[in-house]
Amino acid sequence: MSQESNQIGKLDWITVGLYALFVLLGWMSIYSAVYNPEAPLWIFDEAFYTSNAGRQLIWIGTSLVLIMLIFALDFRFFESFAVFIYAAFMLALIAVPFLGVTINGSHSWFKLGGVTIQPAEFAKTATALLLAKYLNDPQVNLTKWVNQWRSALIIALPMLLIIGSNETGSALVFASFIILLYREGLPGEYPGLLIALIALFVSSLLLSPLTIFICLLVMASLFVIILPIYQRRLPQTYVRIAGAIAIIMSMSTLVDWVVNHVLKEHQRNRIKVLLDPSFDTRGLGYQVTQSKIAIGSGGFWGKGYLGGTQTKFDFVPEQSTDFIFCTIGEEFGFVGVLAVIVLFLFFLWRLLYLADQQRSRFARAYGFGVVGILFFHFLVNIGMTIGLMPIMGIPLPFFSYGGSSLWSFTILLFIFLKLDAHRSEMLSR
């Protein structure tokens, strides 16, 4: 008992408060999205619990139970059992194609009694735990090749399994572990290279090969002109520049080829829509266009709570789950959107700060894993509602409707808060 009150006292109430605020705002938006001005439901109506808002209330309640469970466990449990947790979810991911059910066209759900669970959502937490445990070994040094690829293996396994069940969007979330690895000593070239590759990928989609080639030539010429000031002209320099241009050009050609020949039709369309929303305005472009209309119509102050028209009347598809941000944009306007983004960034900053406060490398690495995952969702989810990111079925943490999503984010966050509450008891190795 005394131990419990003790850890409650050490709990980071700022993070918990923000969590509660996000969940509340999310629920309000879900309520608004299903709100019917002709027949408003109230929480005492039985029918209310068949609506998304009612069910989300149940998910929120059960999340509280999960939080209490996490706090009831010994904080050493997560580190000790990381391997088992990881292994269990890998098995679940392997089993889901055989034992799972299909919901909304996605064959990635388990049905346990009345609730359905998507193991992919929880695999992120499991992977973060195992990766953190692996890095907790003082022998592990991420500048070493062997440790790099072992870490990569831990990340790649669930990724591949999830891609196997056709959930590319969820699989891409695992790329966010690069933040964890970077913090734990991965050389800066890796994330740098990743960003450069993304830039190359986007530019080779947007620009013709000839344009890229000319740009590269101009850059190379400038480089060569500036060069003599610092360095003698070496033949090798020219060879290297030529080689770099050749590599970039061939990669950009490769991207083109991959997009047009390797990607499936629906994946290719998602990329095309991103670059040109007027393409396919009735299908995929429809979502982006309607989402932008909804947010754009909010103006500065918004239309007021429950006053939205676009998000309420099914113009924006999936408005309770993936496009929940539209409701906020429409009803609370620029002010609301600004507040949510700033609060979320503050939330991330708080977690980064807490993670760096950890004495144990396990807890710190896990913390950065949590930040990475949350950030990746924030980036893709909000990015897609305003047409800056391709449409992937990725929810906005704590806001979006959905049991699996809310539960998994709650578990992800509160394991870290549990570890944080015990940070003085942890050994720094």
Added chain:
Amino acid sequence: MPEGRRIIIFLFFLLIGIIFIGKMFYLQMFDSTYEKAADNNAIRKIIQVPFRGEVYDRFGKLIVYNTPVYDLYITPRKAVVNDTNRFCALFGITKGRFDTLTKEAWAYSRVKPSLFLKHLSKEDFAKIQDALVDYPGFSISTTAFRTYQSKALSNALGYVAEINTNSLSDQKDDYYRQGDYVGISGLEAFYEEALRGQRGVKYRMVNSNGVEKGEYRHGDLDVNSIAGQNLFTSVDIRLQEYADSLMMHKVGSVVAIEPSTGEILSMVSAPSYDPSLLAGRNFSKYYQILALDPLKPLINRPPSAYYRPGSTFKIVQALVGLQLGILTPSSVFTHAGAPVKCHVHNTSHNDLHNAIQWSCNPYFYHAFRKILYDNTQGDTFERSAQGLQRWSELVANFGFGRKLGVDLGNEKKGNLPNVEYYNKVYKGENTWKFSNIYSLSIGEGELVVSPLKMANFAAIIANKGWYIPPHLVKGVGDKKTIDDFYKTPVSVGIDAKHFNVVHEGMRDAVLHGTVGREGKIPDIVMCGKTGTSQNQKGKDHSVFIAFAPKDNPKIAIAVFVENAGFGGFAAAPIASLIIEKYLKGRVDRKDIETKFMNMSYLANVTYNRKIVKKDSLKR
């Protein structure tokens, strides 16, 4: 070093956050296209078109009402037709037609309703109403057609049609939209604003499938529709039908007015058409046929056709002469010295009474000459001008040469020649004199009148010197409001005493003058004056004006029958039958009735002429 990485990571987060906020700012603050798109998306304007007002006759009998018709709409995505054959049989369409219509609807929209079958009748609707439940995705929308209790009065009523592009762009108050129905002619056009009511608008929020989701802004912007106001006309529809039947196989007009009120009891334009032809799904087909008919059945002749008044105008000359003090009832003129011919009649004592009774041309030639020249100074040119000036001022009081203000849109002014007019025609002042214009004396020459004006003139005679502007509608709406204009008597500036000799002369014209046997009604004291309207092409038009009974007149009438010859032959009997019908409620002279119902003067009617302007003065 690792501590610094946290900053680098967070700076990256911050960069993304700033990009997002920037994009949001652009979307929400600058780009208004999204705001407008949202309203178009979610707010649906529902237009409620009220029923057009109904039209009643003077005894409250319904003449025009609305029949709802039903349009069948299909929403392709929701539409389920399991048994196509049964469906086609029910709606009376072929399988091929069904496929075409379905394909068209799909091409328009998957989720929005599009017109599937147009203008289903009440009977069709009753047949399909119950079965419609079995076909989700099909819905019915109601509109209305004008429906007529009587085939008479169609020209005066006018018709309603879809507004055309020109009217749409010319409208002042921006009320009408593409596809709206609007009164095109007659009463439908004149009382358009009262008849149409006020369209209602409701704003409803709809979801992406067009399903209603409630009121927009709690209905604050909604405008309730106001039903069209009914028209209570002065027309006696039974009399109208009777007059219409008499004018069959003829070209011409009948206008009957109640002298004490100016209310038009009947207004016939012949040939006419079945009004229901222009009030239904085949409007364009029938309109085409009617518009190309050389007898111009679409024109409402009474207020717009141009004729010379002929001898009926002699009454005007008599009254003007009397008022000016130039004529007295005992003024006598002989046939001698006049360039106009006369028929054989007793001229032993050719006074004003006798001249009216026998329609004596030389009498009015001399009288008109005296009207122009008496009490004037200068040479004959100057005296003619002075005389015509005072003459035309008085004649204008009767409504000649100007609009009477009847509640129809197409009333024409006609022509009353005055000094200015002749100065223009003869190119200069004092270039013309009596000898140039004497045909005015007997109602020929440059005089142009409409049947409506002559009926009003008959009412003026009946009232002994005043009239109320003729009108077809006694009251608009439940309150039966009417413009004061149609309640205010207008004096023509002729003293009542001067009418006595006119009444007597007109009475004797009927009894033993120009009217003849067929125009006499044994038990009704009718006063009348025949006229023979000359025209450039073809036989003279037969004209007759009358009122009855002589004391306390109840009806004044003008009848024009084109190319039917002398006024006593066709117009007078037809007028007498209408008067008899109105005053007695029945007609006892069955032989005459039958004769004129079957009589046709169409053989004399020259085709391919412009009826409206044919008698105007283009020599």
